[in-house]
Amino acid sequence: QQQVKQSPQSLIVQKGGISIINCAYENTAFDYFPWYQQFPGKGPALLIAIRPDVSEKKEGRFTISFNKSAKQFSLHIMDSQPGDSATYFCAASRVETSGSRLTFGEGTQLTVNP
Amino acid sequence: EAQVTQNPRYLITVTGKKLTVTCSQNMNHEYMSWYRQDPGLGLRQIYYSMNVEVTDKGDVPEGYKVSRKEKRNFPLILESPSPNQTSLYFCASRYGTSSSPLHFGNGTRLTVT
Numbered sequence: 128q129q130q131v132k133q134s135p136q137s138l139i140v141q142k143g144g145i146s147i148i149n150c151a152y153e154n155t156a157f158d159y160f161p162w163y164q165q166f167p168g169k170g171p172a173l174l175i176a177i178r179p180d181v182s183e184k185k186e187g188r189f190t191i192s193f194n195k196s197a198k199q200f201s202l203h204i205m206d207s208q209p210g211d212s213a214t215y216f217c218a219a220s221r222v223e224t225s226g227s228r229l230t231f232g233e234g235t236q237l238t239v240n241p
Numbered sequence: 242e243a244q245v246t247q248n249p250r251y252l253i254t255v256t257g258k259k260l261t262v263t264c265s266q267n268m269n270h271e272y273m274s275w276y277r278q279d280p281g282l283g284l285r286q287i288y289y290s291m292n293v294e295v296t297d298k299g300d301v302p303e304g305y306k307v308s309r310k311e312k313r314n315f316p317l318i319l320e321s322p323s324p325n326q327t328s329l330y331f332c333a334s335r336y337g338t339s340s341s342p343l344h345f346g347n348g349t350r351l352t353v354t
Contacts, residue, residue, distance in 0.1 A: 133283070136281065159339060159340050161342070163343075168347065168348075169345075169347055169348075170245070170331050170333070170345025170346050170347050170348055171284070171331070171343075171345050172344075172345065173342035173343065176340070176342075178340075216283060216284060220339055221339065227339040228286055228289065228299060228300075229286075229339075229343065231276075231283040231284040231285070232283055233281055233282060233283040234283045234284075
């Protein structure tokens, strides 16, 4: 059972455009929602994360929007650059449980054309 | 340099031949975990460890074993590999707090023929 559903599976954007990746979760106990970025041949690395007490978090060109009532959150990449081309994973977990497992979405392969 | 080191990076083996993928971290992290990455399925957790001598099953533990005898090492053992275990494997570690970022190794691509 996939508790975190991610879309689209792949995304092609022109340089300077906005990339949007969406995730939906089922478990209302989740209270920590990170995004990981993975370049070819490398392991994923934390990009940005949000807790459900805020509806938006911005770090540079990357923004997470969070909708608790809809159980959805999304990653927006403004002014997308070719260097942003990577696979992006959303994830969710429960912070209170120290052994809490991070449940990942299926991943989105982003290509930014020059 | 703070890192998670996996070895080997690539491994081709035959069905039934026992193998071990090593993982070591130098950040004194309490938590370590193994994931497999398959197209369209994302990252699925195999096993995790909260600390030395403490391990637990993840979402897809069948066919795998782990051990945590030292804090820095967390090897993944496939005692009788099968073709459906062909995948890209990642080891990761973090501090004990669940909101601490996971640090991943660079992966081990395993092919079982």
